[in-house]
Amino acid sequence: MSKDWLNDLRGKMEDHTGDVPEGLWDDIRSELFDEDEHILGAAPTDVKGQIKSNTYPKLTTLVYRTASVAAVLAFVFFGINHLFENSIKNKIVEKNVRSGNSKTESVIAQSSSEEINNSNSYGQDNILKNDHISKIFKDKLVGNVSSETVKNLLNGDVAHIFNSDEQQKSLDFNNQNQISSQENTVKNNDDDFSEKEELLAINELDKKPDLPKIKTNKSWMVSVLTGNASSGSAGQVPGYATFNGSNMSISDVFHSSSTELDPLTQVLLANQDQQVDAKIKHKMPVTFGASVYYNIGKRWGIGTGITYTKLSSDLHSGSDLNYIQSEQTIHYVGVPVQVNYNVIKKAGFAGYLTAGTLIEKSVSGSLKTKYVVENTLKDETEEELSSKPTQISVNAAAGVQLNITNRLGIYAEPGLGYHFKDNSTLNTIYKEKPLNFNLKFGLRLTLD
Amino acid sequence: MEETKEQILAKRLLAKEEAAWKELFGAYSGNLSYVCSRYIIEKDDVHDVLQNSFIKMFRSIDSFQYRGNGSLKAWITRIVINESLRHLKQNLSLKTDTDLDTIPDFSNDDEPDLESISKESLMEMIRSLPDGYRTVFNLYVFEEKSHKEIAAILGIAENSSASQFHRAKAMLVQKVNEHKMIKKAHYE
Numbered sequence: 001m002s003k004d005w006l007n008d009l010r011g012k013m014e015d016h017t018g019d020v021p022e023g024l025w026d027d028i029r030s031e032l033f034d035e036d037e038h039i040l041g042a043a044p045t046d047v048k049g050q051i052k053s054n055t056y057p058k059l060t061t062l063v064y065r066t067a068s069v070a071a072v073l074a075f076v077f078f079g080i081n082h083l084f085e086n087s088i089k090n091k092i093v094e095k096n097v098r099s100g101n102s103k104t105e106s107v108i109a110q111s112s113s114e115e116i117n118n119s120n121s122y123g124q125d126n127i128l129k130n131d132h133i134s135k136i137f138k139d140k141l142v143g144n145v146s147s148e149t150v151k152n153l154l155n156g157d158v159a160h161i162f163n164s165d166e167q168q169k170s171l172d173f174n175n176q177n178q179i180s181s182q183e184n185t186v187k188n189n190d191d192d193f194s195e196k197e198e199l200l201a202i203n204e205l206d207k208k209p210d211l212p213k214i215k216t217n218k219s220w221m222v223s224v225l226t227g228n229a230s231s232g233s234a235g236q237v238p239g240y241a242t243f244n245g246s247n248m249s250i251s252d253v254f255h256s257s258s259t260e261l262d263p264l265t266q267v268l269l270a271n272q273d274q275q276v277d278a279k280i281k282h283k284m285p286v287t288f289g290a291s292v293y294y295n296i297g298k299r300w301g302i303g304t305g306i307t308y309t310k311l312s313s314d315l316h317s318g319s320d321l322n323y324i325q326s327e328q329t330i331h332y333v334g335v336p337v338q339v340n341y342n343v344i345k346k347a348g349f350a351g352y353l354t355a356g357t358l359i360e361k362s363v364s365g366s367l368k369t370k371y372v373v374e375n376t377l378k379d380e381t382e383e384e385l386s387s388k389p390t391q392i393s394v395n396a397a398a399g400v401q402l403n404i405t406n407r408l409g410i411y412a413e414p415g416l417g418y419h420f421k422d423n424s425t426l427n428t429i430y431k432e433k434p435l436n437f438n439l440k441f442g443l444r445l446t447l448d
Numbered sequence: 449m450e451e452t453k454e455q456i457l458a459k460r461l462l463a464k465e466e467a468a469w470k471e472l473f474g475a476y477s478g479n480l481s482y483v484c485s486r487y488i489i490e491k492d493d494v495h496d497v498l499q500n501s502f503i504k505m506f507r508s509i510d511s512f513q514y515r516g517n518g519s520l521k522a523w524i525t526r527i528v529i530n531e532s533l534r535h536l537k538q539n540l541s542l543k544t545d546t547d548l549d550t551i552p553d554f555s556n557d558d559e560p561d562l563e564s565i566s567k568e569s570l571m572e573m574i575r576s577l578p579d580g581y582r583t584v585f586n587l588y589v590f591e592e593k594s595h596k597e598i599a600a601i602l603g604i605a606e607n608s609s610a611s612q613f614h615r616a617k618a619m620l621v622q623k624v625n626e627h628k629m630i631k632k633a634h635y636e
Contacts, residue, residue: 006589006617008562009570013590016567017478018485021495025473028502033466 026346027298034348034403266373270322278317299342307334309360318372325370330385334360348403354413355396362388389424393417397440413440454520461509469506476521480528482571486586487532489575493539501531529591533601536583560624564631573623581616588613 288308294301308331315326338356345351365385371378397415404410419434451459460468480498488494504527512523562570577585583602587593588609595613599606 005560005562010589010592012562013482013567013570015479016482016571018482018571020477020481021491021498024477024495024498025470027495027499028473029466029470031499031503032469032506 030345266378267318267322267324267371270373271319278315280313280315298345301340301342303336303338303340303356305336307336307358307360308332309334321375322373325372327368328365328385329367330365331363332360332391333363334358334391350401350403350409352399352401353397354399354415355394357392357394358417360391360393362391364388387424389422391419391422393419395438408443410443414438415440452517454517455514458509458512458514458520461505462512464506464509469502472505472524473502476524479521480524483525483590484528484532486571486574486590487529487536487583489579493535497531497535498528501528504531533583536579537602560621560628562624565624565627569627570624573620573627576623577616577619581612581619584609584612585616585620 294303296302310329310331312327312329315324315328317324317326336356336358338354340352340354342350342352362385365387367383367385369381369383371380395415395417397413399411399413399415401409401411415438417436417438419436421434457468457471461472477498480501481494484494484497484501488497501524505524508527512520514520574582574585584598587598587601588595593601595606595609598604598609598613602609604612
């Protein structure tokens with residue numbers, strides 16, 4: 001049997017060329033020249049092992065490992081979450097309880113401070129308490145119809161300030177009905193406001209899976225997310241407002257009727273002839289994050305980590321000189337899980353798509369309120385927000401990364417986020433506008 | 449003695465000059481792609497194997513010794529073949545290949561005429577051989593290895609290499625003949 005034809009075959013095919021796989025040179029170049037140190041640092045004898053681990057790692061093992069890290073983080077996260085929920089619930093600090101000085105109003109003052117002491121747990125169930133309180137309030141007032149101060153306060157001024165046109169019923173008796181209508185108005189305002197309040201720009205923050213790192217594997221990445229730009233938002237409603245809606249209707253109204261020294265009362269009185277507005281200004285959220293990321297194959301990767309987001313908003317109620325200034329600050333800690341797909345990977349540049357979910361838990365929130373009359377700070381209160389919602393969101397984004405050096409790169413990711421409803425009373429932008437655009441950018445450090 | 453073009457390139461490669469590596473890639477990637485896809489069928493796998501091959505060249509270029517024209521090409525080709533074989537070994541068992549029973553045992557020793565068949569068609573035929581057959585056939589025909597060497601490389605018995613080669617050759621002859629028949633029928 002002759003082998004001639006086989007020799008012919010060999011000769012014929014010797015200079016044959018095949019189609020070079022697409023993008024091969026780019027991949028090789030980025031492997032060889034973008035990560036110079038990496039490669040040069042490797043011992044040549046190691047080549048096999050390294051190539052191996054690079055291309056055919058035990059993917060399943062790695063996936064499980066990453067998944068379990070994410071799971072552990074999630075458990076820790078929810079554990080903390082739970083603790084917070086139990087310990088902080090109903091813990092509202094009310095530093096501003098004051099008693100009335102006016103003798104003519106001592107009865108009212110008494111009842112109001114009592115009421116305040118007893119109702120420390122208001123927050124979410126304020127409205128119920130409201131009714132209760134208003135009843136008491138009324139009862140007490142019946143016997144004090146003649147009080148001049150009460151008249152001044154309630155008869156017209158307050159109601160006027162609160163813009164209570166709609167709900168104001170025809171008034172027979174002055175104080176009694178005045179008070180109840182005031183009560184209504186306040187509620188009204190609060191309801192009104194709570195809707196607008198949803199403009200609150202809480203910004204979701206995702207972490208970005210990032211840099212390549214790790215000794216033998218170079219598939220791990222650690223990233224630090226340093227910034228998060230998203231438009232803040234502002235809203236304006238007529239009248240006075242509070243962040244937490246009903247709060248004002250209880251304590252603040254009480255104060256207003258208890259004494260003329262009350263800062264709120266002063267503000268109200270000072271503004272009685274002016275048009276007042278409540279303006280909410282949401283500051284740009286600030287987010288920090290750190291993440292670990294693992295490449296699955298050349299193009300896919302998954303990552304998890306931890307993020308911190310701070311949200312703050314300002315509420316300005318009143319006129320320019322006499323106003324109530326509130327600052328609401330909420331801190332979120334979150335655990336993201338992201339999947340990345342690298343579309344383009346070239347020297348100094350990468351383009352990718354990413355999608356994932358982020359579970360965020362509010363770990364603390366505070367509300368500072370300042371009362372300013374004639375540009376002078378009259379009083380200041382601070383309370384903790386009892387509501388600690390857990391916020392779940394999903395997101396998708398397209399990102400680009402530019403490498404400054406071999407190890408350091410900047411990335412930017414415009415994307416979309418969708419926020420599921422949490423079950424809290426805290427009004428955030430998530431509820432009003434669950435779908436929003438955001439832009440994330442940060443630094444990505446590549447470690448060997 | 450003046451340095452050949454290949455020698456100069458080899459020196460630049462050793463200096464890890466990016467342009468030199470790009471040149472090497474430009475000059476040989478077509479042929480290497482062909483060599484690789486003789487062994488590896490999946491496109492993505494060919495990509496991976498070639499990428500790994502170049503990385504390996506890059507890392508071990510200092511062990512390359514110039515021994516006349518063509519030695520650079522021979523060296524890089526060898527690397528690609530080694531990488532291809534390693535990929536094959538990892539991804540499939542060469543021993544449990546297509547059951548031998550389903551392959552008719554030809555004793556057809558007619559020498560097929562390859563003249564009229566395009567390289568592309570031949571390539572298709574080779575690539576359509578079962579993995580084990582194809583690997584043995586490639587090593588025997590193109591790399592000119594003996595069955596003993598092939599057995600050592602693939603970790604199979606020497607007579608297994610011989611019989612797989614025999615069947616591969618028979619299948620290829622059959623494919624060539626079928627191809628001609630079809631072509632003939634086409635013209636008639």
